[in-house]
Amino acid sequence: MSVQSHDRIYEVFAAQSHETGLEHIGSVHADDADIAALHGCAVYDEEDWIVMKVVPRDRLYDVDEYAGDI
Amino acid sequence: MTETDALDKETAEAISNELLRLADSKLLLGYRYSQWMFSAPSLEACNAASSISQDEFGHARALYTAHLSMTDDVEEDELMHEREPEEYWNAPALDQTSETWTELVVDAFLIDSAIGELVSALEYDAIGRMQDKIEQEESFHDRYGHVWLTRLAGDDPEATQAAVDETFESVYAWFGPENDVRQLQADSPRTDEPLVEADLRPPASEVREQWLESVESVIEDVGLSFPDTPSPDREAWDGDRWRLDDGGPDQPSIEQLRGDESAAFR
Numbered sequence: 119m120s121v122q123s124h125d126r127i128y129e130v131f132a133a134q135s136h137e138t139g140l141e142h143i144g145s146v147h148a149d150d151a152d153i154a155a156l157h158g159c160a161v162y163d164e165e166d167w168i169v170m171k172v173v174p175r176d177r178l179y180d181v182d183e184y185a186g187d188i
Numbered sequence: 189m190t191e192t193d194a195l196d197k198e199t200a201e202a203i204s205n206e207l208l209r210l211a212d213s214k215l216l217l218g219y220r221y222s223q224w225m226f227s228a229p230s231l232e233a234c235n236a237a238s239s240i241s242q243d244e245f246g247h248a249r250a251l252y253t254a255h256l257s258m259t260d261d262v263e264e265d266e267l268m269h270e271r272e273p274e275e276y277w278n279a280p281a282l283d284q285t286s287e288t289w290t291e292l293v294v295d296a297f298l299i300d301s302a303i304g305e306l307v308s309a310l311e312y313d314a315i316g317r318m319q320d321k322i323e324q325e326e327s328f329h330d331r332y333g334h335v336w337l338t339r340l341a342g343d344d345p346e347a348t349q350a351a352v353d354e355t356f357e358s359v360y361a362w363f364g365p366e367n368d369v370r371q372l373q374a375d376s377p378r379t380d381e382p383l384v385e386a387d388l389r390p391p392a393s394e395v396r397e398q399w400l401e402s403v404e405s406v407i408e409d410v411g412l413s414f415p416d417t418p419s420p421d422r423e424a425w426d427g428d429r430w431r432l433d434d435g436g437p438d439q440p441s442i443e444q445l446r447g448d449e450s451a452a453f454r
Contacts (some may be wrong), residue, residue, distance in 0.1 A: 147231065153335055156335055160235050160328075161232055163239065
């Protein structure tokens with residue numbers, strides 16, 4: 119079989135301490151959240167995070183005043 | 189945990205042999221992952237394969253160090269750079285390159301968990317301060333395998349089941365014939381008997397049952413199953429290398445692992 123390529127992008131957020139809170143650290147390609155979480159862990163494991171979260175880019179909502187893509 | 193000084197020669201040799209089987213298996217597993225560093229399904233999966241490969245090489249290094257500390261029969265250079273394929277004591281399921289990503293995921297899931305059960309079952313502090321780090325990394329490898337198995341079994345259950353069927357039989361056989369120690373002594377001695385007799389590890393067939401319990405729940409969870417597999421032939425069993433044939437890893441893999449092409453720089 120061939121494994122299909124995955125076009126969905128997940129944004130990765132992580133925190134190094136409770137004081138600093140979550141910061142955006144990058145993004146990964148995956149077609150479901152479980153694999154996105156694994157990729158986040160494998161790609162961004164150089165720092166000592168205490169929390170890491172992933173969210174599909176297409177589930178982030180525009181704020182009207184600053185709508186657009188980057 | 190038992191200290192080296194408290195061991196008789198036969199038991200120390202049995203531990204040393206066990207560590208070599210585990211170290212060679214980790215080395216080959218790390219290498220099989222590394223072969224997918226540039227061809228996994230996505231850049232991120234390549235990154236993960238690279239990361240896990242690096243972990244496995246680290247685990248192999250810790251186990252080789254422990255093995256070398258228990259034997260005067262071999263030097264490090266000889267161990268790492270001079271062995272022929274039939275002198276490697278790896279799990280036979282790692283002899284060949286995993287031909288597809290599905291095969292790699294299945295192979296790694298079944299073999300790494302089997303190695304992990306044997307490492308955990310050994311009541312001898314072989315890897316000391318590395319233990320916590322190895323367990324942490326293996327926890328990620330387990331999760332990685334489970335998540336990918338779920339995905340692959342959903343996408344192509346036939347191919348994933350075929351990969352399970354092929355590798356399961358080999359890993360099941362790796363643990364050897366059923367462990368009736370007295371019977372084994374009578375017709376085909378296993379060199380790990382001193383481990384069992386010294387209460388340093390349960391019989392390998394019991395460790396296999398623990399492994400089965402841990403992997404079967406995952407395999408069933410993703411809608412797959414294990415094939416009926418007979419106990420390996422007692423007569424054909426090599427009690428040192430834990431295999432039924434006199435083979436070993438493929439030659440190109442061994443040439444790379446030995447670093448043949450960089451020998452001039454050592």
